[in-house]
Amino acid sequence: MTAGPRNLITDVAGLRVGNAEDERLRSGVTVILAEQPFCAAVDIRGGAPGTRDVAVLEPENLVAAINGICLSGGSAFGNDAVGGVQSFLRGQGQGFEIAPGAPRVPVVCGAILFDLNNGGDKDWGEEPPYRRLGRAAAERAGKDFALGNVGAGMGAASGRLKGGLGSASWRMADGSTVGALVAVNSVGSAVMPESDVFWAWPFEQQGEFGGRRPGADFPAVLAELPSDMKLGARAGANTTIAVVATDAAVDQLELKRIAIMAADGFARALRPVHTPFDGDLVFAMSTGSVARTGRDAVSIMRIGQAAADCLARAIARGVYEAQSLGRLTSYQDRFRK
Secondary structure, three states: OEOOOOOOHHHOOOEEEEEEEEOOOOEEEEEEEEEEEEEEEEEEOOOOOOEEOOHHHOOOOOOOOEEEEEEEOOHHHHHHHHHHHHHHHHHOOOOEOOOOOOOOEOOEEEEEOOOOOOOOOOOOOOOOOHHHHHHHHHHOOEOOOOOEOOHHHOOOEEOOEEOOEEEEEEEOOOOOEEEEEEEOOOOOEOEOOOOOOEOOHHHOOOOOOOOOOOOOOOOOOOOOOOOOOOOOOOOOOOOOEEEEEEEEOOOHHHHHHHHHHHOHHHHHHOEOOOOOOOOOEEEEEEEEEEOOOOOOHHHHHHHHHHHHHHHHHHHHHHHHHOOOEOOEEOHHHHHOO
16 A cells, blocks of 8 residues: 555545634634535544534434534534534535425534643633634635644644644555544654654654654553653543545445544554543545445455554644644654754
């Protein structure tokens, strides 16, 4: 496998990503859209998740395809961003037809992360800004987008480093593509102890996050919690939220297994992970535009494995590309000076 031409989730044909952020607020929103409604599933591993309208993804429920996924800062206030995305999509004539003649209802699933204590100006008055940011992100959606301090990654922190928005992709041997998009805001650390080497280093492609490797004298990994994890860890104050995507034709139940497997990408890139203080969550989605060579469990296993590795790379890229903000020091400033 090789990285796609953009090395972004938008290497999956038909996908677009939009970001909107407010540097004064130190928060933002990331939206992923597709040319057609798409099948999706979700897997939640963290102990403190925050979501909106994810129950629609259960296979026993009515709606078989959704119109968008929204990742937002702002903790529970950020759930308002979904409304802004829905407003934009309704103006585009998209949505689920509940009854003939009734307004179409765009179905957008959302997840949020906590960035309320990062020093930004959160005095927004009676109206939180996230609905506006959600619409702005949807309006800006395209195939190319920046990483680091953008969208939902604007105010994120990973351990004691600045977190950010990351993405990566794989071109599979059968011609399909797998991609990942993530906002990294973790209790755990993305780098190995007393080192500038990312935990995800075995999966790196073409120096995409610095090319650092552990030396022969690198000490054994200890069982203790890392010293550079986030200080003052507390419930609801973190969360790494992600989307993995493929253009392979898979159904909703198969996507659920892919989401479960993809969640292992968190563990390949962060330590510790899935703590009581994180709300770690991964959406899995498919545009279904590439026929599978075989509709068997082995092909799902390959996609799930690729999604996990791709997510690990995206996490490292999100931290690597981030810039220092307020008291949050970036990887580049911490290790490259």
